[in-house]
Amino acid sequence: MALAGFALVALSGSIAPALAEVTTETVAAPAVASAAATSNAELPRFVPSTDTAAASIVPFQEAVVQPLPTEEEARDIGGGVASWYGREFEGRRTASGERFDPDEYTAAHRTLPFGSKVRVSRNGHSVVVRINDRGPFHGNRVIDLSQAAAEDLGIRSAGSGRVELAVLGND
Structure with a gap:
């Protein structure tokens, strides 16, 4: 935040002399001239292409569903x-900016990217969660x-309970 403030102060010092030279005449004159010079006859028209290669382009592409990463990619x-x-945190903003929903499979981790x-595995059971928050901030969790x-x-x-973690995909 301090860096952004410093950059703003530095920029305002270099922009102020340039702004002092701007007058109402230099701002209004080009806008009026360009509006007067443009007429409807000079505006470009859309003409459909008769090129058969262009006609074969599909205007809408369906979403590609990515398969879940395999065990080898973990x-x-x-x-x-x-x-x-x-539930006590339901609706609050997470560190990623989204609202927390206790019914979704999400988690907080100190360093993994959002x-x-x-x-997450425990006693032969596993779930896949998406990191959307930072934490935990107490104990050895x-x-x-x-x-x-x-x-x-x-x-x-x-x-709480002991778990094993594996990042999926190419993260």
């Missing part, structure tokens, strides 16, 4: 204790899970 990043957060997909993810892994009632 990169283990260790494990530790996971905790969870739920949008990273992480496989490695990840904060949404309520839905914690429920599926069986750590909601306990409050």
